[in-house]
Amino acid sequence: MSGRTHKLYDQDSHLYTFTATVESCEKTEHGFTLVLDRTAFFPEGGGQESDCGTLNGISVKDVRIQDGIIFHDTEESIPTGMKVIGVVDEKIRFARMQMHSAEHILSGLAFKHFGCDNVGFHLTDKWCTMDWNRVLTRDQLNRLESEANQIVASNLDVTARYPSPSELKQISYRSKIELTEDVRLVCINGVDVCACCAPHVNKTGEIGLIKILDFQHYKGGVRVFMVAGRAALEDYRLRYENAYAVSGLLSAPQDKITQAVQLHLQSEAELKMENNVLRKKIAELLTNDLLNRENAGPVLCLVLPFCEMNTLRSSVNELTQKTGKPVCGLCQNPDGSYAFIIGHPKGGLKALLPDIMKQLNGKGGGSDVMVQGTIASTPDVCEKVINQAFSQFLKETE
Numbered sequence: 397m398s399g400r401t402h403k404l405y406d407q408d409s410h411l412y413t414f415t416a417t418v419e420s421c422e423k424t425e426h427g428f429t430l431v432l433d434r435t436a437f438f439p440e441g442g443g444q445e446s447d448c449g450t451l452n453g454i455s456v457k458d459v460r461i462q463d464g465i466i467f468h469d470t471e472e473s474i475p476t477g478m479k480v481i482g483v484v485d486e487k488i489r490f491a492r493m494q495m496h497s498a499e500h501i502l503s504g505l506a507f508k509h510f511g512c513d514n515v516g517f518h519l520t521d522k523w524c525t526m527d528w529n530r531v532l533t534r535d536q537l538n539r540l541e542s543e544a545n546q547i548v549a550s551n552l553d554v555t556a557r558y559p560s561p562s563e564l565k566q567i568s569y570r571s572k573i574e575l576t577e578d579v580r581l582v583c584i585n586g587v588d589v590c591a592c593c594a595p596h597v598n599k600t601g602e603i604g605l606i607k608i609l610d611f612q613h614y615k616g617g618v619r620v621f622m623v624a625g626r627a628a629l630e631d632y633r634l635r636y637e638n639a640y641a642v643s644g645l646l647s648a649p650q651d652k653i654t655q656a657v658q659l660h661l662q663s664e665a666e667l668k669m670e671n672n673v674l675r676k677k678i679a680e681l682l683t684n685d686l687l688n689r690e691n692a693g694p695v696l697c698l699v700l701p702f703c704e705m706n707t708l709r710s711s712v713n714e715l716t717q718k719t720g721k722p723v724c725g726l727c728q729n730p731d732g733s734y735a736f737i738i739g740h741p742k743g744g745l746k747a748l749l750p751d752i753m754k755q756l757n758g759k760g761g762g763s764d765v766m767v768q769g770t771i772a773s774t775p776d777v778c779e780k781v782i783n784q785a786f787s788q789f790l791k792e793t794e
């Protein structure tokens with residue numbers, strides 16, 4: 397092995413096809429790892445994932461760097477000494493360069509205007525996050541976003557170079573960590589100088605739209621979510637499709653969908669309130685109706701399938717207080733089964749309940765004057781069983 401791998405992406409970030417010679421190929425647990433004399437594959441580093449692509453048509457699964465040597469993980473072996481043609485996935489690499497260069501612009505502006513240091517950076521294929529060590533407002537972020545897009549429109553040069561140690565001492569640049577040797581500076585003409593090992597666009601115009609999405613307070617500063625270039629276009633497409641669909645569903649213009657949703661939610665809340673009032677009214681009418689009806693058995697059975705338990709409980713309480721009779725109220729659960737509440741002011745329910753539950757295939761419990769639970773039977777069957785049980789019980793106790 398002749399030492400460090402020659403990084404072709406350092407000189408030309410737009411080189412996607414290259415030739416190289418295999419210097420070593422070793423078997424690993426999951427395949428093979430190859431070292432080439434030179435490569436255009438960017439290894440994982442600085443918050444950016446490694447490039448993907450092929451070597452002689454064989455898929456490159458991962459690329460790592462250690463002590464200046466770049467390792468390419470493949471599923472198949474390629475003999476040492478063989479010439480290979482490497483192809484880097486251009487679409488993915490270019491989209492990542494768009495986002496990474498956009499990050500340099502925004503972090504450079506955040507440093508320049510607000511003294512923010514970039515303390516974290518993570519790049520995915522859909523968005524990237526930047527962690528800045530000061531809290532910024534949405535207005536301040538908007539200002540950075542506008543200026544960043546202006547820099548894109550100005551189509552400035554983006555260059556990368558390794559200054560000598562003495563030259564480096566004279567240059568002020570941003571860096572996440574203290575570096576002493578092999579410092580690679582990425583310079584956006586007149587905007588930013590930052591230590592970075594990754595490939596970047598050649599001109600800021602290649603970046604396309606830069607859009608800041610959300611931000612959140614993070615470790616005393618802010619974490620900012622951002623999209624740029626192709627990721628920004630895909631993000632816009634997705635948001636547009638959603639806005640288009642919501643606009644259609646609400647028959648509202650796209651720029652008025654927030655107000656339309658607010659109106660919709662307000663009217664839903666009003667309908668819910670109205671619905672509750674009506675349900676209570678119906679419960680009242682049915683309760684009064686039961687009071688005026690001749691009953692076949694000793695128990696008043698109140699069936700209110702549409703009511704919730706609180707309304708049912710107050711209706712059962714009202715009936716027991718007015719009549720002094722045992723009352724069984726039923727309402728329907730979302731799964732179709734029935735919930736019941738039985739009230740009897742003279743007590744004795746605890747002794748009666750087990751037999752009633754057995755016959756109705758139910759479960760329940762409570763006090764001697766009020767029990768509640770769920771049954772798997774219909775209201776008709778329930779009425780019959782409860783009346784039978786109470787007839788017997790009342791006969792024995794009177």
Ligand SMILES: [Zn+2]
Nearest residue numbers: 442592593594
């Ligand atoms: Zn960077």
